[in-house]
Amino acid sequence: MPELPEVETVRRQIEPLIADREVVDVQVGWERTLGGLSPRAFGRAVIGARFAAARRHGKQMYLDLVDDDRVHRGHLFVHLRMTGRLEVGDATGATPWDRVVFTLDDGRLLRFIDPRKFGRVLFVREATDILSALGPEPISADYDVDRFAADLRGRRRRIKSLLLDQAFLAGLGNIYVDEALFLARIHPLTPADRIRGQRARRLHTAMREVLEAAIASDGSSFDAFYRTPEGKAGCYQDAHQVYGRSGSPCPRCETTIRRILIDQRSSCFCPRCQPRPRRG
DNA sequence: CCCCGAACCTGTATGC
DNA sequence: TGCATACAGGTTCGGG
Numbered sequence: 187m188p189e190l191p192e193v194e195t196v197r198r199q200i201e202p203l204i205a206d207r208e209v210v211d212v213q214v215g216w217e218r219t220l221g222g223l224s225p226r227a228f229g230r231a232v233i234g235a236r237f238a239a240a241r242r243h244g245k246q247m248y249l250d251l252v253d254d255d256r257v258h259r260g261h262l263f264v265h266l267r268m269t270g271r272l273e274v275g276d277a278t279g280a281t282p283w284d285r286v287v288f289t290l291d292d293g294r295l296l297r298f299i300d301p302r303k304f305g306r307v308l309f310v311r312e313a314t315d316i317l318s319a320l321g322p323e324p325i326s327a328d329y330d331v332d333r334f335a336a337d338l339r340g341r342r343r344r345i346k347s348l349l350l351d352q353a354f355l356a357g358l359g360n361i362y363v364d365e366a367l368f369l370a371r372i373h374p375l376t377p378a379d380r381i382r383g384q385r386a387r388r389l390h391t392a393m394r395e396v397l398e399a400a401i402a403s404d405g406s407s408f409d410a411f412y413r414t415p416e417g418k419a420g421c422y423q424d425a426h427q428v429y430g431r432s433g434s435p436c437p438r439c440e441t442t443i444r445r446i447l448i449d450q451r452s453s454c455f456c457p458r459c460q461p462r463p464r465r466g
Numbered sequence: 467c468c469c470c471g472a473a474c475c476t477g478t479a480t481g482c
Numbered sequence: 483t484g485c486a487t488a489c490a491g492g493t494t495c496g497g498g
Binding site: 283303399 | 474
Binding site: 188189192245265266267268269302304305306350352357360361405406407408409428430451452 | 489492493494
């Protein structure tokens with residue numbers, strides 16, 4: 187469940203399920219999920235701590251850990267990557283893909299499940315260790331159109347690549363970039379610094395609208411792996427205009443939606459609504 | 467700075 | 483049925 191709206195959905199659902207619970211044990215099924223820390227050291231860092239707030243920046247979710255006196259202990263950074271999932275349940279919920287399982291003080295289990303093993307569960311003392319590498323949140327109040335337009339200035343990269351770059355802007359992935367570019371009527375290969383004025387405004391608005399609408403729908407989920415912690419599927423996939431729709435008619439003009447590769451990712455767009463930028 | 471390809475992994479869908 | 487190939491919501495690395 188991996189872009190900003192899906193992560194936000196997980197954050198909202200997981201927070202009340204683990205708030206104020208103490209970690210009494212940890213089992214690690216796949217060491218690399220910990221990103222270099224040994225299971226022993228990870229257990230030492232986490233056991234005895236209590237979960238507090240669940241936060242998010244971009245696609246990065248982080249769970250605050252405090253000691254009994256509510257003093258800061260650190261954070262658990264959870265990145266779902268392609269197939270990661272969080273669930274709270276009991277032993278009957280075990281799966282072949284349990285990578286990290288926390289036993290809570292009420293006997294329930296918090297599992298990080300991840301078939302493809304790309305996901306990460308990192309313990310860090312200071313959140314800035316991770317957050318400093320990330321760009322701004324696209325839906326925050328201070329990320330206004332002037333800031334966005336200024337950030338585009340002087341960037342010659344293709345707009346799709348730039349929007350996928352988490353150091354530029356944190357949270358968009360393949361689905362929501364394609365959707366936002368369609369709404370803004372901008373071709374994905376357009377050099378970023380050619381997007382100014384009205385078009386920059388359109389793109390800024392489109393990104394925020396797509397993300398907000400997807401959050402309101404609990405994100406997108408189109409196969410059995412993508413489930414929220416409450417076991418439900420999001421429904422924003424029903425609202426996709428171009429993503430995953432190559433060969434189908436454009437919802438605005440009926441032209442056949444095309445698929446090209448950019449950064450080795452499928453990129454879907456309407457060749458009529460999103461005309462290729464003229465050179466020169 | 468920018469682009470590309472490969473790597474990290476497993477599951478599913480499709481075609482022969 | 484079996485086997486091969488392509489593809490998937492992400493990120494990071496090395497090389498040109």
